[in-house]
Amino acid sequence: MKIKNSQAAYPILSVEKIYPNVGIYDAKNKKIDKATTNTLKRVLKILPKIKKSHKILELGSSSGQTAEYLEEKYGCTLNSMNIWEHDEESDTPKEDNQEAFNLFPLEYESYDMAFSLDVFKYVRNKESLFRRMGSVLKPGGRFTFTTLLKTKTAPEELSEKIFGNNFTKLETASSYRILASKADLEKVITKKMPDQLTTHYEMVLKEIEKASSKSLSAKGVKNKKEAIETIKNILDAAEAGHITWGILLFQKRNIQLY
16 A cells, blocks of 8 residues: 655645535536535435425534525525634634533433534544433434445554644444444444545546645635645545445434334
8 A cells, every 4th residue: 555654733734625425426526616515415315305494513514605505595594503613823723622522511311413524533522422412312313424444454543644743533334334323323324435525536636736835825725735645545545445425324213212
């Protein structure tokens, strides 16, 4: 495997200012913007039919685009919480916002659904996050998210090699099932899409390589060389079968107490 140890802090974070999540592509569409929107649509499609009365929680959002989309299409209520933040100058994560999320006064069993797009690689205490989701979801409520997944054949040090020494470790799909189970969440669907991961980062790599450093800097990508190196690391790990990407869906157990 060609992966080089990353000396940069978090260059992939800066790239995600432009391309915030892995896209879902098809034969008719090879445009990144449309593909990333397709991911949101796919995630929402695997949830139960969304009604105007539903209350939905989004984790990791820093923009209002998703809220606008849901309000326009379904007329439902969406609350967005950014569960991680980063230093704008150095593109390094600060302490994630999980403590604030855990302390934020969300009502017990108040949400019908929750979702997140590609932010779990920034979350340090995933077990705590799952416990909170198990608390705020109604019985039968659904939690779905997209994320990079480590495969069972991946070396232990893979996360550090790709992203740098202080990055949160990648999890396997089975690890997420265990975390969810501890929070009274049962697996409904795990859909792995390695081809989408490869296509997405090949497309992103082309865009980064042809763009000028000045134009990238204006969009938040301050070190073009390091960003390219990290993207290549992801592609090499995917080619070696050590990482994949997919959608996971969990449902809160509908427990009745007698």
